[in-house]
Amino acid sequence: MNETERSLNFLEHIIEEDLKNGFPKENLRFRFPPEPNGYLHIGHASSICLNFGLGLRYNAPVNLRFDDTNPAKEEQEYVDAIKRDVEWLGYKWNTERYASDYFQQLYDWAVLLIKEGKAYVDSQTSEEMATQKGTPTKPGVESPYRNRSLKENLELFEGMKSGKFEEGKHVLRAKIDMSSSNMLMRDPIMYRVLHKSHHRTNTNWCIYPMYDWTHGESDYIEQVSHSLCTLEFAMHRELYDWFLDQVVDKNKVRPKQREFARRNLSHTVVSKRKLLRLVEEGVVNSWDDPRMPTISGLRRRGYTPEAIRNFADTIGIAKRDNLIDVSLLEFQVRDHLNKVASRVMAVLDPLKVIITNYPEGEEEWLEAENNPGDESAGFRKVPFSRELYIEKADFKEEANKKFFRLKLGSEVRLKNAYIIKAESCTKDDDGNVVEVQCTYDPKSKSGSGTEESLRKVKGTLHWVSVKHAIEAEVRLYDRLFTDESPDTHKDKDFMEFVNPDSLEIVTGFLEPSLKYAQVEDRVQFQRLGYFCVDPDSTSEKLVFNRTVGLRDSWAKIQEKK
RNA sequence: UGGCCCAUGGUGUAAUUGGCAACACUCCGGUUUUUGGUACCGUCAUUCAAGGUUCGAGUCCUUGUGGGCCAACCA
Numbered sequence: 001m002n003e004t005e006r007s008l009n010f011l012e013h014i015i016e017e018d019l020k021n022g023f024p025k026e027n028l029r030f031r032f033p034p035e036p037n038g039y040l041h042i043g044h045a046s047s048i049c050l051n052f053g054l055g056l057r058y059n060a061p062v063n064l065r066f067d068d069t070n071p072a073k074e075e076q077e078y079v080d081a082i083k084r085d086v087e088w089l090g091y092k093w094n095t096e097r098y099a100s101d102y103f104q105q106l107y108d109w110a111v112l113l114i115k116e117g118k119a120y121v122d123s124q125t126s127e128e129m130a131t132q133k134g135t136p137t138k139p140g141v142e143s144p145y146r147n148r149s150l151k152e153n154l155e156l157f158e159g160m161k162s163g164k165f166e167e168g169k170h171v172l173r174a175k176i177d178m179s180s181s182n183m184l185m186r187d188p189i190m191y192r193v194l195h196k197s198h199h200r201t202n203t204n205w206c207i208y209p210m211y212d213w214t215h216g217e218s219d220y221i222e223q224v225s226h227s228l229c230t231l232e233f234a235m236h237r238e239l240y241d242w243f244l245d246q247v248v249d250k251n252k253v254r255p256k257q258r259e260f261a262r263r264n265l266s267h268t269v270v271s272k273r274k275l276l277r278l279v280e281e282g283v284v285n286s287w288d289d290p291r292m293p294t295i296s297g298l299r300r301r302g303y304t305p306e307a308i309r310n311f312a313d314t315i316g317i318a319k320r321d322n323l324i325d326v327s328l329l330e331f332q333v334r335d336h337l338n339k340v341a342s343r344v345m346a347v348l349d350p351l352k353v354i355i356t357n358y359p360e361g362e363e364e365w366l367e368a369e370n371n372p373g374d375e376s377a378g379f380r381k382v383p384f385s386r387e388l389y390i391e392k393a394d395f396k397e398e399a400n401k402k403f404f405r406l407k408l409g410s411e412v413r414l415k416n417a418y419i420i421k422a423e424s425c426t427k428d429d430d431g432n433v434v435e436v437q438c439t440y441d442p443k444s445k446s447g448s449g450t451e452e453s454l455r456k457v458k459g460t461l462h463w464v465s466v467k468h469a470i471e472a473e474v475r476l477y478d479r480l481f482t483d484e485s486p487d488t489h490k491d492k493d494f495m496e497f498v499n500p501d502s503l504e505i506v507t508g509f510l511e512p513s514l515k516y517a518q519v520e521d522r523v524q525f526q527r528l529g530y531f532c533v534d535p536d537s538t539s540e541k542l543v544f545n546r547t548v549g550l551r552d553s554w555a556k557i558q559e560k561k
Numbered sequence: 562u563g564g565c566c567c568a569u570g571g572u573g574u575a576a577u578u579g580g581c582a583a584c585a586c587u588c589c590g591g592u593u594u595u596u597g598g599u600a601c602c603g604u605c606a607u608u609c610a611a612g613g614u615u616c617g618a619g620u621c622c623u624u625g626u627g628g629g630c631c632a633a634c635c636a
Contacts, residue, residue, distance in 0.1 A: 007575050007584085035636050070635060126634055135632055137563045171634055181564040183632050192634035211636050234566060235631050261567085261629090314585055316574040318567095321629055325572045328586050338599060373599065404597065413595050446595065453595095460595045527596045554597040556588095 009317045011050070014258060015058070015226060023225070027253050028060035031224045032086070032093070033215070035067045036078035036199075038272040039287045039294045040085045042308070042329075046263045049312035051228060052091040061094030063222055068100045069214050071198035079199070085295040090305045099214050100200050102221055106209050107161065109217065109247050110172060110190060114153045118246065119190060120146055121156040122173050132178070133186050139179035140186045146175065160193050163206045167193045174213075176242065184239045188212055216240040217247065219255035227255045230262040231319065263315060264323045266484040268293045269494055274487060283498055284480070290534075290545045291480045291502050301477065302522050302532030302547030304340075307332040323485055330548050337522060337530040337547065342370045342377060345415065345462040346510040346525040348474055350389035352435045352466065355420060357442075358386040363465070367447060368416040382511050384417050387466040389509050394461050395436055397425065402557065404459035406436065412459040415526065419444040419457055462526045469509035472542040475534065476504040508544065517542060524550075 008016065019025055030051045034044065055062035064086060068074050086093065113119035122129065122145045134140035148156075160170055172191040180186055190213040195206050219227045227240075240257045248254050269275065270293055278284050284291050290301035298308065311332040315324055345368075363385040371377035394405045394412075406412045411421045420438040428434050443452035483489070483497040514523070522532040529549035536543045 007577095009574080013578095033636095037636080067636065073635075129634085130632075133632055135563085138632095139563095140632085168634065181631095183564090186632085189634055194634080208634090210634075215636085231566070232630060233636090235564085238565095259566085263573090266572085314573075318574065320567050322573065325587070328573065331586055334598090343596075343598095369595095372594090372596085402597095415595060417595095419595095457595085459597085462596070524596085524598085527598070529598095550596075550598050552597070557597080 010319065011226070011228060011258060011260060011317060012054070012057075014256075015054070018225075018256075025058065025060075027223070027225055028054075028058045029063070029223055029225045029253070030054050030060060031063040031065050031097075031219065031222060031227065033065045033067045033218075034082050035070070035073070036075065036082060037070070037073040038078060038275070039081055039296060041270050041275070041295065042265055042268075042293045042298065043262055043270045044085075045089060045295055045308050046312045046315070046317075047228075047230075048086055048089055048091060049309055050260070050317055052089075052093075053313070054226070055094075060225075062091070063095050063097050063224070064093035065097040065099065065218060065222065067211070067215065067218075068098055068198070068200065069208050069211065071194060071196040071208065074199055076199045081296065085299075088295070088299060088305060089308060097218075097222060098200060099209075099218050100198060102214070102218055103201060103205055103209070105221065106214060106217060107207075110209075110213070111154070111157065113174065113190075113246055114157060114172075115150065116246075117150065117175065119153070119172055119174050120148055121153050121160070121170050122146075122187075122189075123156075123170050126168065133183065134178070136181075136183060142178050143173070143187065146187070157191075160191065160207050161205075163195070165193055167195055169193065172207075174243070176239075182235055182238050184212065184235055185242070188239060212236055212239050213243060216243050216255060216257070219257075220244060220248065220252070223253045224255045225253050227257045229257060229259055231259045232262075233257070234259045259319070260317050261319050261322060264321075264485070265293060265329065266323050266325050267479040267481050267486075268326075269481070269487045271487070274494060277495065278480075278498075281495070283495075290475070291477055299520075300534065301545055302337075302520075302530060303333050304336050304522070307336045310336070325484075326479065333530065333548050334551070337524065339373065341522050341524045341530055343368075343372070343524045343526050344511055344514055345382065345464055346472075346474075346508050346514075346528065346531075347389040347391055347462070347464050347469075348476075348506050348508045348525075348528065349392045350509055351392045351395055351433065353388045353390050353420070353463070354435060354437050355386050355388070355440045356423070356437050357439045360386055362386070363467070366416050366445070380513050382416060382513065383465045383468040384414075385465045385467055388414070388463045389466055389469065390414075390436075390461050390463050392433075394459075395422070395425075395433065397433070405461060406438075406459070411441075411457045412461055413444075413446075413457045414463050415460050416446050417463070418442070418446070419452070419455065462528075464509050464511050466509075468512045470512055470515055470542070472508050472510055472514070472544055473536075474506050474508040474531070474544045474546065476506065476546045478502050478504075510542075514542070522547070 032051045132141050171189045173187045176185045178186045191207045194208045237257050288296035365381040368382045399407045408422050418440040420440045425433045425436045443450050481497045482499045486497040487494040517533050530547040531544040534543040534545050
């Protein structure tokens with residue numbers, strides 16, 4: 001798909017409109033502004049792709065700005081993780097910024113507002129202010145401190161800054177309109193006292209600016225032209241504009257806030273608080289558990305940056321509520337991995353097959369194609385011998401015509417090897433099949449070109465040689481929640497919908513070419529799915545994560561029964 | 562009892578700004594296939610409702626209906 005042919009989303013229409021009205025293209029500038037208080041998740045990925053995508057589309061700079069105005073929640077660890085995740089997604093920011101870089105400028109502007117009679121120090125408790133604020137339907141009442149003298153305001157604010165007061169004693173509020181229908185305009189708090197060390201400014205400051213006071217002014221300082229955020233900030237726009245009005249210079253770019261709907265992914269949760277509960281209550285093992293919707297979790301699961309970017313691209317951006325089915329995400333990984341992942345053979349639920357007419361002790365190394373869709377991927381050798389493993393599900397003593405696999409008396413092709421015929425099987429005391437005896441057609445070797453090798457047999461199975469197989473731990477993941485929207489039930493906690501079977505660990509038997517696989521290597525286990533090497537792997541034992549299964553039309557046929 | 566935002570197939574987005582509802586995924590059916598994968602082909606909508614303006618409305622207007630957001634010294 002050509003970028004220039006793609007139809008525009010509503011934000012691009014807004015930008016095009018601005019351009020048409022004379023806004024200089026070279027003044028276009030965007031930003032991605034995370035608060036460093038947790039790990040980035042798939043929802044952030046969408047916002048990252050949006051902002052950096054716009055940057056690429058218009059050849060405009062995009063800043064990475066940390067919205068670090070609340071030292072109680074923020075840590076350097078998160079800053080590092082966020083940078084790593086954005087980089088992994090494949091984006092380069094123009095400059096790395098911090099709202100905390102602007103503390104002095106923000107302070108100076110606040111003093112200016114006080115001098116203009118547009119801000120005042122309030123000395124009530126938060127409870128008092130809350131009651132005065134009114135409700136969406138009832139106007140608020142003005143604070144008794146609203147009309148303090150300029151001198152008193154200046155002194156108190158200076159006192160707040162120099163640490164004279166304890167937390168909660170005073171706040172600085174903008175003097176706007178206590179009866180506004182927009183609750184945010186009812187004299188919003190601009191500064192609060194916080195005697196906490198900040199991860200970058202340490203104890204230089206003991207007053208910290210609030211989001212609304214900080215965000216628009218930071219956009220302005222950076223000369224961001226279009227400040228894009230999610231819909232829950234729509235009501236903040238009026239305040240964003242009011243704060244801008246107080247400082248904006250007509251000759252400079254005035255940032256424009258526009259809002260889009262956050263993307264909700266089915267069968268997961270995304271709020272930091274909920275993600276934290278999953279970690280703390282042991283539902284998952286860590287923030288980067290492959291079942292987590294965090295970027296680090298997706299990375300460990302085996303997702304590629306391309307897949308995530310394509311996902312963001314195809315789901316687009318709009319203003320309506322949405323619940324995006326995970327199948328759209330899964331399609332994108334399959335689509336990408338199908339192109340780049342090498343095919344290998346691995347058996348996860350083994351059943352022994354003995355080729356009775358194959359000489360004992362003999363082995364041969366057969367040629368196997370790495371990727372049928374990509375000639376340049378080349379070939380590798382896989383060992384064949386008398387004793388093999390196939391999947392248990394690939395054998396039945398008897399079955400109907402729809403079962404294209406191994407059954408007694410009929411033939412099947414072993415991928416890259418020979419056609420075999422099941423002659424008999426042995427069972428344990430409980431009646432479970434434990435071994436199948438087969439004969440092979442020595443002239444049917446794959447690629448040999450013989451008449452026998454060209455015979456059409458309906459099924460093709462993957463397999464591994466028992467003697468040569470390497471064992472590995474294989475982690476099979478399923479969706480974390482059984483409900484498609486676990487956190488939208490009013491009377492139920494989202495934890496009630498946790499899928500108890502989201503992780504199954506099995507021992508897999510892999511072809512020996514995988515012996516030196518490296519962490520994050522991605523392969524396709526033929527007929528099973530895409531897998532990648534987990535960092536838990538050691539030199540003794542590899543650990544694989546199933547990224548996603550292959551589409552499985554056989555499973556669907558079975559479901560219908 | 563208020564204000565703001567939203568409504569197009571099962572899902573997510575489009576529709577040259579008033580001119581034959583398109584794309585991707587899913588589902589279902591089929592062709593090809595040494596992966597029941599891939600690839601390819603095909604089926605699936607009178608755009609929330611009722612009115613109105615117009616030669617013509619998914620798009621504009623009115624009124625409903627349904628959903629989301631707003632009362633943290635969070636962002």
